[in-house]
Structures are given as structure tokens and as C-alpha cells.
Amino acid sequence: MQTQPEIQFQGLTATAAVRDAIDRHVAELEERWGRITACRVVLKAPSQHHRKGGLYEIHVRLALPDGREVNVERTPPADERHADLTFAIDDAFKHARRQLQDQVRRAQGQVKRREGPLAGTVARLDPSGEFGFIESADGQEIYFHRNSVLDDGFSRLQVGSRVTYAEEPGEKGTQASTVRLVGKHKLRA
Numbered sequence: 001m002q003t004q005p006e007i008q009f010q011g012l013t014a015t016a017a018v019r020d021a022i023d024r025h026v027a028e029l030e031e032r033w034g035r036i037t038a039c040r041v042v043l044k045a046p047s048q049h050h051r052k053g054g055l056y057e058i059h060v061r062l063a064l065p066d067g068r069e070v071n072v073e074r075t076p077p078a079d080e081r082h083a084d085l086t087f088a089i090d091d092a093f094k095h096a097r098r099q100l101q102d103q104v105r106r107a108q109g110q111v112k113r114r115e116g117p118l119a120g121t122v123a124r125l126d127p128s129g130e131f132g133f134i135e136s137a138d139g140q141e142i143y144f145h146r147n148s149v150l151d152d153g154f155s156r157l158q159v160g161s162r163v164t165y166a167e168e169p170g171e172k173g174t175q176a177s178t179v180r181l182v183g184k185h186k187l188r189a
Contacts, residue, residue, distance in 0.1 A: 041092075070103065118137070118165055163181055
């Protein structure tokens with residue numbers, strides 16, 4: 001790696017053991033998947049609020065060559081195992097490892113092709129009316145442009161609308177093309 005990992009502690013004391021664990025995780029990722037140009041890890045102490053009390057939040061951002069990156073920002077809100085700092089760190093790096101593995105597969109052209117159109121729900125629409133995001137069945141957000149919506153259907157889209165789409169590689173990752181609004185009166189089998 002070109003630089004040392006940047007580790008930020010929020011609400012907890014920095015320890016050598018935690019720094020060593022993070023360094024080991026980063027070295028393992030770099031050894032297995034290739035060069036990492038920068039790494040930033042933010043460790044947040046458990047919140048005192050009732051909903052999230054007692055759970056650590058770990059955010060991992062890995063910068064890769066060619067402007068690519070891996071960004072793990074979510075902490076499962078109901079997973080009590082995140083009350084253990086070691087588990088929370090291991091889990092965040094497990095998710096980073098999976099995202100890195102997916103990026104390597106995409107770069108090598110080893111992406112599975114699905115038969116037929118995919119289905120999803122419109123998660124967000126930009127106020128400018130030029131683009132939006134679809135939430136896929138596996139919870140990922142996929143970008144789409146208004147020109148990708150068939151039958152001039154962009155104006156009929158709303159947050160929560162069901163759509164079908166095809167995935168294709170874009171400048172900043174996977175994007176949706178041939179987006180089609182699923183009608184309310186679609187025939188059912």
C-alpha cells in the first residue's frame with residue numbers, strides 16, 4: 001500500500017491491538033486481491049441512544065487503482081454481535097473483502113449473466129428529473145438515466161414504483177438500462 005491506513009477513533013481510546021488488527025486485515029486483503037492505494041477506517045463507540053445502544057459502528061474505505069473504491073458504511077442495526085469491537089471490525093472487513101472480490105470478478109469479466117429482466121423498486125429520483133436509483137432485490141442501489149426508461153416513462157416514475165431493468169457496466173459501476181415501469185394491471189400466472 002502506498003500509505004499507512006488512516007484509523008480514526010470516535011468516542012473510544014486508540015489501542016495498539018486494534019491498530020494491529022486493522023493492519024492485518026488490510027495486509028490480508030492486499031495480499032489476496034491486489035494493490036490498495038489508501039485505506040481509511042473509522043471506529044465509532046456505541047451510541048447511548050436506545051435504538052442503537054451498545055453497538056460499534058465500523059466504516060471502511062479502500063481506494064484502489066484506476067479510481068475504484070470499496071466503501072463499507074453500514075452497521076446492521078439489530079445485530080447484537082456488534083457490541084463486541086473485535087467482531088464489528090472482523091464483520092466490516094468481511095464485507096469489504098466481499099466487495100473487493102466482486103470488483104475483481106467484474107474486472108475479469110466473470111460476472112454471472114441472469115436470464116430475463118431484473119426487477120426492482122425505484123428508491124430515489126433526482127429533483128432535476130435527469131436520473132434516479134433502483135433498489136435491486138439484493139438491496140443494492142443501481143443508477144439509471146431518464147433516457148434508459150422505455151416508453152417515455154420517466155415522468156410516470158415515483159419512489160416505490162416497481163420496474164424491470166437490465167444491468168450493464170457504466171463509468172462508475174453497474175447501471176440500469178431498458179428500465180420499464182411495471183403496470184398495476186399486469187397479468188398474473
